[in-house]
Amino acid sequence: MNSRLLMTLKLWTIPGPMKRADYLRNKGIFHHMGSRVMIIPRRIPLYSKLISFGNNVWIASGVNFVTHDVAHFMLNGREDGIRYQEKIGCIEIGDNVFVGSNSQILYDVKIGNNVVVAAGAVVTKDVPSNSVVGGIPAKVIGSFDDFLQKIVSYRVPSG
Numbered sequence: 001m002n003s004r005l006l007m008t009l010k011l012w013t014i015p016g017p018m019k020r021a022d023y024l025r026n027k028g029i030f031h032h033m034g035s036r037v038m039i040i041p042r043r044i045p046l047y048s049k050l051i052s053f054g055n056n057v058w059i060a061s062g063v064n065f066v067t068h069d070v071a072h073f074m075l076n077g078r079e080d081g082i083r084y085q086e087k088i089g090c091i092e093i094g095d096n097v098f099v100g101s102n103s104q105i106l107y108d109v110k111i112g113n114n115v116v117v118a119a120g121a122v123v124t125k126d127v128p129s130n131s132v133v134g135g136i137p138a139k140v141i142g143s144f145d146d147f148l149q150k151i152v153s154y155r156v157p158s159g
Helices: 003-011 017-026 071-076 143-152
Strands: 037-039 049-051 058-059 064-066 090-093 097-099 105-108 109-111 115-117 133-134 139-145
Touching: 003 017, 017 037, 037 143, 064 071, 090 105, 105 109, 115 143
Parallel strands: 037 058, 049 090, 058 097, 064 105, 090 109, 097 115, 115 133
Antiparallel strands: 133 139
16 A cells, blocks of 8 residues: 555544644655644645645645646547656645635645635636635635625634
């Protein structure tokens, strides 16, 4: 059994998304994982070393990181004799990012700082800092500051 599968099975035994993130950090599964990272998914993506997380990153359930595609298998099955290589690429997530449930983050994408990715979004290109994105493909639908203003009524008083 390969080590990625074994580690994925191990993730199912670790209660709590912060503890899962600590396990992944300690095992060096990703290229970089900052502090205060929460990961609910229990599956290690292929080519996980191509993924970096900043600080204070929260990954909701069902999020899928796609670091490659398999179109080359289909293309190489054609009878024209042309050979194609697998396309792989990095995913970089900045600081203070929330990725909503069932989102897809594709390769060659950089998500800036202070970003909210709406549930179900498909991120196919870079996301600028201080933005909220959603849709298929994901587009900027608001600013991070607007998001903060909308949720201010939910803020818990300090002290």
